[in-house]
Amino acid sequence: MRVLIVDDSRSSLAMIASIVHEAVTAQIDTCQHPLEAIKRAQSQQYDLVLVDHIMPEKDGVEVTTALRAMDSYRLVPIIMVTSDMDKKIRLEAFGAGVTDFVNKPFDPTELQARVVNLLALRQAQVELADRATWLSREVDQATRHLLEREEEVIWRLARAIEYRDGDTGEHVSRVALISQLIAAGIGLSPQRCRTIYLAAPLHDIGKIAIADAILSKPGKLTPEEMAVMREHVTIGARILENGSSDLIKTAELIAQSHHERWDGAGYPDKLSGTDIPIEARVVAIADVFDALCSQRPYKKAWPIEKAYAEIITCSGTHFDPTCVAAFRDKWSEIQMIMQGELPRSAVGF
Numbered sequence: 001m002r003v004l005i006v007d008d009s010r011s012s013l014a015m016i017a018s019i020v021h022e023a024v025t026a027q028i029d030t031c032q033h034p035l036e037a038i039k040r041a042q043s044q045q046y047d048l049v050l051v052d053h054i055m056p057e058k059d060g061v062e063v064t065t066a067l068r069a070m071d072s073y074r075l076v077p078i079i080m081v082t083s084d085m086d087k088k089i090r091l092e093a094f095g096a097g098v099t100d101f102v103n104k105p106f107d108p109t110e111l112q113a114r115v116v117n118l119l120a121l122r123q124a125q126v127e128l129a130d131r132a133t134w135l136s137r138e139v140d141q142a143t144r145h146l147l148e149r150e151e152e153v154i155w156r157l158a159r160a161i162e163y164r165d166g167d168t169g170e171h172v173s174r175v176a177l178i179s180q181l182i183a184a185g186i187g188l189s190p191q192r193c194r195t196i197y198l199a200a201p202l203h204d205i206g207k208i209a210i211a212d213a214i215l216s217k218p219g220k221l222t223p224e225e226m227a228v229m230r231e232h233v234t235i236g237a238r239i240l241e242n243g244s245s246d247l248i249k250t251a252e253l254i255a256q257s258h259h260e261r262w263d264g265a266g267y268p269d270k271l272s273g274t275d276i277p278i279e280a281r282v283v284a285i286a287d288v289f290d291a292l293c294s295q296r297p298y299k300k301a302w303p304i305e306k307a308y309a310e311i312i313t314c315s316g317t318h319f320d321p322t323c324v325a326a327f328r329d330k331w332s333e334i335q336m337i338m339q340g341e342l343p344r345s346a347v348g349f
Contacts, residue, residue, distance in 0.1 A: 001026040001119050002045065006037040006063060007052040007081070016050060016081070016111070023112035024119055034058035038066045045072055047122045048115065050102075053082035053089070061089075061096045068097035075125060077118035081106065150247065151198055158201030161208060171290055172201035177337050178286035178327075185326025186282070199251035200283045203258045206236030218297040230267050233259055253277040258284045263317045273320075281320040285311060285327050288318070293338060304338050 003026050007013045013030040020028055029046070031037040034055050041049075049067060053060040060080045067073040080093050083104035090101065099118065102111050158172045180197035188196070207215060210232050214225045221229060236255030243249045257271060257280035264272030292307035302310075308331065315324035327334070 001047045001123065003028045003048045003050070003115070003119075004037060004041065004044075004046040005030045005050045006032075006034060006055070006060075007050075008032050008034075008055045009052070012052065012081075019108045019111055020050070020115050023116050026119065034063050038063060041067055041073065042070065047076060047126070048119050049073075049076060049078045050115075051078060051080055053080055053084060053093075061093050061098075064093065064096040064098050077122055079114060079118065150245070154198060154201060154247070154251075157205070161202075161205055171294055172203075174290045174337055175203065175283065175286045176200040178289065178330075178334055179283045181330040181333055181337075182282045182285060182323055182326045183279075185330050186278075186322055188278075195247055195250050196254075196279050196282060198247055199254055199279065200286065202236070202240065202251040203254045203283055203287060204232060204236065205239055205251075205255055206232035206234065209235045216297055220298060230259070233257075233268055250279050254280050254283045256280070258287055260284070261318045262320050266318075276320070278320075281323050285319050285323055289327075289334075290338075304335065 001024065003020060003024075005013055005016050005020070005028065007016065007030075010032060013032065017028050017030050020026070026047070029040070029044075031040060034051075034057050037051075038058075051060040051063050055063075058066070060082065064078050064080070067076070067078065077099040078097060079100045079102055080098045081102045081104060082089070082093075085103070093101070100114055102114060155172075162170075162172050176197045179200040180193050183193040183196045184190075210229060214221065214228055217225065233256055237252050240248055240252035240255055243252060254277075257269070257277050260266035260269065260271040260276045260280060262273060262276070262281075264270050289307050289311050292302045292310060293304050295301040311319065311324060311327055315321045
């Protein structure tokens with residue numbers, strides 16, 4: 001505990017300091033000049049301030065007002081030492097933030113009692129604040145652990161889906177990263193970009209319900225097989241429906257709508273334009289682009305320049321023009337992703 005005593009009388013300072021020193025174990029600083037006391041309080045945290053009422057330059061009320069204007073002194077006890085019993089002055093002092101009064105000439109025992117009580121109150125206040133800070137850190141840490149576990153489960157599930165689809169899991173990593181870049185490019189908040197990055201890997205979760213004969217067919221699908229394949233979006237949305245977290249809710253939107261088209265020719269709901277959730281519009285570009293660049297049982301991989309040109313060409317028909325513009329603006333970073341320069345966090349491990 002640290003105590004500051006402010007009084008323009010050297011003898012009063014010495015006497016008050018001696019009395020306080022006998023009552024408590026604390027560092028006691030004294031100051032004869034009000035302005036100097038305020039300046040000192042700006043760089044040093046005190047736990048109790050005793051201030052004389054009548055002083056040159058600034059009186060005790062003005063010093064109290066200056067201290068209360070500092071965030072660090074909003075709750076610090078302040079005792080005013082005064083010989084003036086005028087009720088108006090006391091009300092003014094209380095209004096400025098004075099906690100208690102000691103009358104001159106003061107009784108040493110009374111002064112010590114007030115100092116002991118107010119320092120005990122301050123000690124409890126500090127301990128409570130420390131406890132609250134500790135609890136806040138513990139809650140933040142527990143929340144981070146929960147989010148990390150949620151993210152890990154998502155990445156492992158997404159990787160399992162990709163292995164079943166004949167990929168190594170890098171497709172979902174690239175789609176997640178490219179989606180995050182596009183989301184940032186259209187001005188979404190960092191938190192929303194992060195949510196899209198984590199939700200994007202589940203865009204094809206519904207494929208776990210599609211038969212291997214269709215999923216891994218080397219040739220072109222028949223109309224009947226294509227109809228079955230298209231069911232993966234509805235199945236994926238059902239798997240993710242009624243989620244309680246923003247992450248799962250976003251993943252559901254993406255799973256349901258990432259095959260919709262800007263011109264309304266997509267599936268399953270024939271949504272168009274801004275009726276398509278923005279998260280799905282973002283992921284649609286990343287998914288199609290990386291799929292074009294990837295080898296599949298039914299096709300060879302396209303060169304990334306050709307896939308890039310296809311995305312640009314489909315602006316306003318298949319894809320949201322704003323999202324395509326962001327894709328174009330982020331092209332140099334997307335090229336790095338396609339060259340395998342993936343952050344470790346992109347693969348979730």
